[in-house]
Amino acid sequence: MRLVSLIASGESRRAFTATMLSARPLTAHAELVREGGEAEKIYVLLEGWAGRYRTTRDGRRQIVGLALPGDVANLDSLAFARPGFGVRMLTSGMTTSIGCDAARALAASDLEISHAITRLGLLENAILSEWALGLGRKSAEQRLAHLLCELAVRVVGSTDGPITFELPLTQEQLADVLGLTPVHVNRMLRQLRGKGQVETAGRRMRIVDPEGLRALAEFDPAYLHLEPACREPQRPRPSGNGVF
Amino acid sequence: MRLVSLIASGESRRAFTATMLSARPLTAHAELVREGGEAEKIYVLLEGWAGRYRTTRDGRRQIVGLALPGDVANLDSLAFARPGFGVRMLTSGMTTSIGCDAARALAASDLEISHAITRLGLLENAILSEWALGLGRKSAEQRLAHLLCELAVRVVGSTDGPITFELPLTQEQLADVLGLTPVHVNRMLRQLRGKGQVETAGRRMRIVDPEGLRALAEFDPAYLHLEPACREPQRPRPSGNGVF
């Protein structure tokens, strides 16, 4: 999730970006955090997508979080030395990083950064809850449709009107997000194409019928908590004490 | 999760408990937060269990978080006016509450409380990630076994040796956690009983073969992040600046 964008004041943002280490290019499948291992840095994606995942003993993988450019890939490392899940690049890309100690020190000295981190953690929670609803209670087709809606919003900012956006995930990676097999993801994509709701061309995804897709998926973007100013009208940001 | 227990210093804890409102008894199924509604208080359970849930349009329910006595039921209300999911009692019980504004003010003035809240949010994240792994990639039997292990740890603190504990959830509520139907939960319970791994008597659950159950579920309590002192040996709490 966009950590930096949650830091409103320029001063806090400068303090944060000033502590970032140098950028590093990464190939697809590069491991940022080993599953069960430790991390002494948090990674901020500059380019490419990363995924937080857990695996079963027999190698089945479940992706439990997607990090897009601007997002923090392993926020949990701030609170736990061993976050318990792995983080790896899903595409090639570029990251910058911040030492956990440095980030903790920043949070301790800057209320606004501290609140941004808290809010971010709870936002990831909201997204994961939505995924859990899908994993537990929705059909494969609905889950796929829902993920496409979510990614459209996260990539281009809305689902109003037909949208084309870059979806760099393989069908296998989509399957690991949706709790399905790659084969079935393929069939569900075909089904959505057949209904005229999406079109695909290589890595480009086009949502032809956003209305229909949202209805099918029961997608309501409220859980992404965009534009907090709009959604919390009765609590306009108090500029002085900046509480959340 | 245990918010109060994460606040180490007596002073901060006193400040926190001092702002708690009076306790209120609640019947089973009482709604603490309406799904899609707002909440201006966060609820701390004193007795009984509560569940965070989301529902689909046709009424299928998925529970995305369990709150046991001592846990905060709707931490997310601190960051978002509309958390997006509902919270209701799964048993009868008792809660106390804290106004969100008061809690935010506390967090702004007390670093330790602020960090406890952040850590708590990330802990819920870790638990939900583990649930997502189960929902997406494990069998019904494994999921049930895993939940029983988790609850044993959360209720009595460990899974070493045979354990008996109070499990006040109906099979329907278990089904809503596990993404199954009540009928299938019943069959899986029977299956575990048949293997001699658990015994049930009314609301009491006895784990006869913890080792076998953990192996079946691939349960590793690390994700619950108990005893942070043990798990982060190289970062003993700095008493002065108390960073996380």
Place this chain on the structure above:
DNA sequence: CGGTTCGTTGAGGCCCATCAATCTATGTGG
């Protein structure tokens, strides 16, 4: 005792996994 909630069990069917094969890039070295 009638009503309600919860647990239990059976029969049948569908959604999605599994296994397997083909096809299309894309890249790589000779």
Place this chain on the structure above:
DNA sequence: CCACATAGATTGATGGGCCTCAACGAACCG
């Protein structure tokens, strides 16, 4: 430039895990 290897997309056949529908028993309670 071609032979070959690899990754990913696509499609078919088959089976199983879990859902659905249905009924009944058990415990509790006003």
